[in-house]
Amino acid sequence: MTAPPARLTQAQRSGRTRERLVAAAIDALYRYGYAAVSTTLVAELAGVSRGAMLHQFSTKAHLMAEVAETTHQRNIAAYRSTLSRNSLTAEARLLTLLDVGWMRHGSPDGVAHDEIRSATRSDPELAERVMPVLLRHAEETQETFFRLMAAAGIADRPVSDALLTMAVAALRGLALEKALGQDEAQVEAAFQQLRRTLGADIRDRLARTEEPGVIYV
């Protein structure tokens, strides 16, 4: 009468609990912030025993590294899918990138990622394990962004890097405001200000190039 116990392979079992733990960790980081996220809490939220958790992720830093990786992968997936869906003018394309960035940074994934990032400042063990991952992500992102800029006709690496660093820092700052529960409308208006300002700058830079408006990457 009872449903079959649903036989699972070892890999499936591992995958399931790992997914549950990562999802629970993201949720907890999003809702409470890194400092308030204990491994015990994550295990409880995930509905996984503490033993099972420690088997999959031997330390808190291991779990967080996986969270950082997962959220980053979903981030770049979002960028890719958006950029592949439409081929607009270079300016619109770059602004769309900014919009996606804003969406992602405000999402649980983005907040969780940034929480882990900030936490490396206080937790040397976390830093040791996670920083290499974050640095790799950052380099990838810089590279990809530069290719987009180059395709738009702005093939200037320092400019590309500075624009990216500045935009990302601003998005992180704004996302933090949102996470801190600041007035949504106010934060949204600030983002629109950023969008307007960066848009003008991009437009200005594009005007100095000989490239056509529409680009295909």
Next chain:
Amino acid sequence: MTAPPARLTQAQRSGRTRERLVAAAIDALYRYGYAAVSTTLVAELAGVSRGAMLHQFSTKAHLMAEVAETTHQRNIAAYRSTLSRNSLTAEARLLTLLDVGWMRHGSPDGVAHDEIRSATRSDPELAERVMPVLLRHAEETQETFFRLMAAAGIADRPVSDALLTMAVAALRGLALEKALGQDEAQVEAAFQQLRRTLGADIRDRLARTEEPGVIYV
């Protein structure tokens, strides 16, 4: 033969230890981040006994509230002194404001302030005691900035608020990068990008007003 024990009034004694504790807390927050700052550590760094600390600041949140207040006061002092020292064109004046903001956000005071701010997300007790203080500071700042903008001829409250929120968020984001030990030159270039971008926007907005270039507040 020994120097006189240097008689101090009660108020002087209190003031001294409070100052020491606040200074040690700022230093610790700057160097290690909120999560790694225990009250014990602060007391040690300050060269103050644990009992003395608890007498002056009954809880960690009390100490942090005082730190937030002190750093904020020094911040606005820096803004005031800079603005009073020179009366430039409206554009230069606003950009100077940004420069001071960047200086202050990167300083131990600024980093400490932002650490406390972020920590309220994870620590409800800290939030309860510190958030009111932070909100008061934010309102003061918005008000002051609006008066400056109005004096420059941009008497538009939503625009003023959005610009301020955006700029401050960006500065916080950039200061965090610096605190995380990211490449200094890279972060500095990103700030210059912010400066350039905001400068263009301000210039653009000023061009649409009938105000003179030089303002006196």
Next chain:
DNA sequence: AAACAAACAGTCAATCCTGTTTGTATATGC
């Protein structure tokens, strides 16, 4: 100078968190 109040010192209890360890169940390979 005596009574009082404030500042200071150091210890303690309670809590929480992390990672280890010991033991059990389930899947996989021979």
Next chain:
DNA sequence: GCATATACAAACAGGATTGACTGTTTGTTT
């Protein structure tokens, strides 16, 4: 089918942190 490896469960030990508590010293007031 059985040996082995993997996944899971739960209790435990060690360490750290916070705020309370007790007692002492120093300043103030009358």
